[in-house]
Amino acid sequence: MDLVYFEELMFTLAFGGYTLSAVVFFVFVAMKKDKVGKAAIGLTLFGFGIHTVAIILRVIESGRLPFTNQFEFATSFAWGIVLCYLVLHFAYRFTGVGAFVMPIAFLVMGYASMLPKEIKPLMPALQSGWLYLHVGTAVISYGSFAVAAGLAAMYIIGERQKATGDGRTVLPKSEVCDYLSYRVIAFGYLMLTLVIVTGAIWAKYAWSRYWAWDPKETWSLITWLIYSVYIHLRFNRGWKGKPAAWFAVIGFISVIFTFIGVNNILPSIHSYR
Amino acid sequence: MTIDKFIRRLTSLGLAITLFIFIAAYSIIGTVLPQGLQREFYIESYPSLGSIITTLQFDQVYSSWIFRILLFLFIVNLSGCTLRILPGQLKKMNKDHFPKPKLDGDNLRAENMDLQKFRGILEKKRYAIVEDEKGFKASKHRIGNIGSSVTHLGIIIIILGSFVGNIFAQEGFFNMLPGDIKGFPEYGFSLRLDDFRLGFRDNGTVDQYYSDVTVLRPGGEQFGDTMWVNNPLKVDKVDFFQTSYGWASSLSILGPDGDEENGLLRNGESYFYQPGHLTVYLYGYFPNMTLTSQGEPLTMTEQELNPYYAVILYEFGNHVASEILEPGQELQYKDYTLIFQDSELYTGITYRRDFGYIFVMLGSFLMTLGLIFSFYFYPKHIQVEENSIRTITRQNTWGFDYQVKQMVQQSTGKEE
Numbered sequence: 001m002d003l004v005y006f007e008e009l010m011f012t013l014a015f016g017g018y019t020l021s022a023v024v025f026f027v028f029v030a031m032k033k034d035k036v037g038k039a040a041i042g043l044t045l046f047g048f049g050i051h052t053v054a055i056i057l058r059v060i061e062s063g064r065l066p067f068t069n070q071f072e073f074a075t076s077f078a079w080g081i082v083l084c085y086l087v088l089h090f091a092y093r094f095t096g097v098g099a100f101v102m103p104i105a106f107l108v109m110g111y112a113s114m115l116p117k118e119i120k121p122l123m124p125a126l127q128s129g130w131l132y133l134h135v136g137t138a139v140i141s142y143g144s145f146a147v148a149a150g151l152a153a154m155y156i157i158g159e160r161q162k163a164t165g166d167g168r169t170v171l172p173k174s175e176v177c178d179y180l181s182y183r184v185i186a187f188g189y190l191m192l193t194l195v196i197v198t199g200a201i202w203a204k205y206a207w208s209r210y211w212a213w214d215p216k217e218t219w220s221l222i223t224w225l226i227y228s229v230y231i232h233l234r235f236n237r238g239w240k241g242k243p244a245a246w247f248a249v250i251g252f253i254s255v256i257f258t259f260i261g262v263n264n265i266l267p268s269i270h271s272y273r
Numbered sequence: 274m275t276i277d278k279f280i281r282r283l284t285s286l287g288l289a290i291t292l293f294i295f296i297a298a299y300s301i302i303g304t305v306l307p308q309g310l311q312r313e314f315y316i317e318s319y320p321s322l323g324s325i326i327t328t329l330q331f332d333q334v335y336s337s338w339i340f341r342i343l344l345f346l347f348i349v350n351l352s353g354c355t356l357r358i359l360p361g362q363l364k365k366m367n368k369d370h371f372p373k374p375k376l377d378g379d380n381l382r383a384e385n386m387d388l389q390k391f392r393g394i395l396e397k398k399r400y401a402i403v404e405d406e407k408g409f410k411a412s413k414h415r416i417g418n419i420g421s422s423v424t425h426l427g428i429i430i431i432i433l434g435s436f437v438g439n440i441f442a443q444e445g446f447f448n449m450l451p452g453d454i455k456g457f458p459e460y461g462f463s464l465r466l467d468d469f470r471l472g473f474r475d476n477g478t479v480d481q482y483y484s485d486v487t488v489l490r491p492g493g494e495q496f497g498d499t500m501w502v503n504n505p506l507k508v509d510k511v512d513f514f515q516t517s518y519g520w521a522s523s524l525s526i527l528g529p530d531g532d533e534e535n536g537l538l539r540n541g542e543s544y545f546y547q548p549g550h551l552t553v554y555l556y557g558y559f560p561n562m563t564l565t566s567q568g569e570p571l572t573m574t575e576q577e578l579n580p581y582y583a584v585i586l587y588e589f590g591n592h593v594a595s596e597i598l599e600p601g602q603e604l605q606y607k608d609y610t611l612i613f614q615d616s617e618l619y620t621g622i623t624y625r626r627d628f629g630y631i632f633v634m635l636g637s638f639l640m641t642l643g644l645i646f647s648f649y650f651y652p653k654h655i656q657v658e659e660n661s662i663r664t665i666t667r668q669n670t671w672g673f674d675y676q677v678k679q680m681v682q683q684s685t686g687k688e689e
């Protein structure tokens with residue numbers, strides 16, 4: 001039997017699972033029925049499990065972690081988003097958050113599904129243990145920022161609902177979204193710091209320079225600066241609520257640009273080819 | 274503006290955020306505009322903006338004065354700010370310090386809870402407990418107070434360390450053929466390339482590049498090592514990095530009187546032969562050649578399975594011949610005979626000596642440690658009185674309340 005075939009099948013099933021779960025989450029938010037929420041979480045768990053199997057199959061086929069080209073990073077990124085979401089869900093049980101996070105996972109999976117999936121041998125510069133630390137922390141960091149952006153979107157919409165006087169809602173309290181968004185960003189920020197540090201160490205081994213102002217490096221720094229501003233405004237100026245929520249969204253746009261934009265628009269030794 | 278006010282401005286968070294934004298914006302320009310090209314390029318490509326680009330040094334953003342001034346201001350701002358907040362943070366580290374609860378904070382006390390049990394839970398969670406007249410005060414993770422300063426210090430060390438390191442850094446690039454010796458008198462050793470090898474995958478593509486080298490010291494002492502991409506060689510304080518490779522091919526030119534000249538050419542290099550006013554340009558050596566659909570030569574792999582040379586010949590600067598030659602095949606032009614053969618792989622090695630890296634690593638460690646302190650070992654205080662339980666924390670008010678509520682729940686005796 002062909003592992004590649006099963007991997008693609010599992011990937012497609014997971015994509016389907018995430019898509020359905022996003023839809024069911026919307027239904028949950030609209031109908032406010034607990035059962036629907038449970039179903040959405042079930043679908044997410046199903047998608048995540050299958051996705052994990054797809055990734056494991058790929059690890060078996062290639063003999064390494066799936067971190068080495070755009071497709072592999074995109075699928076891992078989506079996996080990281082769902083992982084972070086599930087951790088948050090089982091810690092606090094705010095089912096509604098899924099309505100805002102799963103669409104992001106769906107989009108990233110959709111992006112992954114359009115990319116070439118073949119397994120290529122690693123070019124010499126990628127043959128390093130630092131690759132796994134560097135990209136592994138990136139998956140977790142970006143996943144957290146996605147969840148934080150989802151929470152922020154939820155805050156913004158929750159506030160709007162309050163304004164229109166639609167009292168009954170299954171979304172967690174806005175204040176809670178606001179706090180959680182901050183905490184999740186703090187975690188993502190710590191991870192992003194590690195992404196940059198491990199990247200610098202690796203660059204030192206592979207290219208002799210720990211920092212070379214390559215567009216990918218620079219954009220990760222810009223993302224980091226954006227979240228640095230966020231953290232200071234929040235911690236020192238007591239920023240919260242709407243401006244903070246918009247900021248979380250902008251930070252995530254920078255994350256996406258660092259991942260997709262830099263690879264496709266800007267010239268870089270980092271863009272996987 | 275008084276000096277006092279000036280210093281306050283200089284060390285303010287407002288300035289910090291302005292600088293963050295400027296540094297980010299300036300960096301973005303550097304990723305969008307090609308960097309480090311000739312002035313003329315910018316003038317021609319961006320007719321209306323060319324002079325702005327070169328005046329504001331947008332063509333070399335990261336080494337421009339503007340960028341350095343921004344970073345300098347940033348360092349001053351950050352150091353000043355950290356010095357300003359540090360005394361207060363140290364005071365809060367002291368066991369006697371206990372912050373006042375917010376007046377409008379929630380009272381987390383539950384009706385039917387057992388305060389003694391609650392206290393037991395806090396003790397088990399390693400809270401330091403101090404009695405007072407109305408009840409007790411519990412504190413934990415005072416270390417979190419200095420988290421931000423540790424992070425700030427780390428960043429200062431990174432920026433200064435890399436800046437000073439770059440000023441003194443020595444680096445260079447050189448090519449070597451097997452057998453070559455490259456001397457580094459300033460470092461007191463030489464490097465001999467014993468062999469350069471390609472590691473091939475099954476499909477013939479290159480998996481890795483290996484340079485086998487021997488380090489020779491004046492006393493006759495020597496040791497051998499192999500470097501490859503991601504495995505640099507460290508000799509004393511200098512690092513050597515496997516960077517590139519290529520083919521060097523020998524060219525022999527025979528004149529009418531049997532005289533012979535020899536040269537070694539890399540792909541894309543030319544050799545000028547004075548007697549015939551000939552320029553021999555080696556377009557490329559193709560160890561496993563194929564032709565593209567446009568008829569361009571191309572090598573499929575670096576294995577010498579089907580080797581050919583693409584050679585272009587000029588006389589007095591005018592193109593006179595383009596040939597594809599086998600190794601050893603003679604190319605006749607007028608009275609002259611050209612032969613290409615014995616291609617050999619050479620290695621390209623970068624070396625760099627930079628003590629800044631140690632500081633960057635130290636700074637990175639402190640920065641990360643400080644973040645962990647700030648976010649996960651943030652100071653937690655609980656004031657317990659007969660009728661109230663109030664939490665005091667800056668970092669994670671909601672999450673901390675959530676934890677304390679759970680502990681309160683546990684001490685109602687309903688759970689467990």
Ligand code: HEM
Pocket residue numbers: 228231232235236284285286287289347350351354355358362418420421424425428643644647648668
């Ligand atoms: C990229 C550089 C910087 C990083 C990574 C950084 C990081 C941090 C972190 C992690 C915190 C703790 C926040 C929290 O607990 O939520 C903090 C606090 C703080 N930072 Fe920065 N910071 C940077 C630059 C600056 C600069 C330039 C200033 C200059 C004014 C500054 C001023 C402050 C202040 C006043 C605090 C609050 C400290 C306290 O009250 O305990 N930071 N910083």
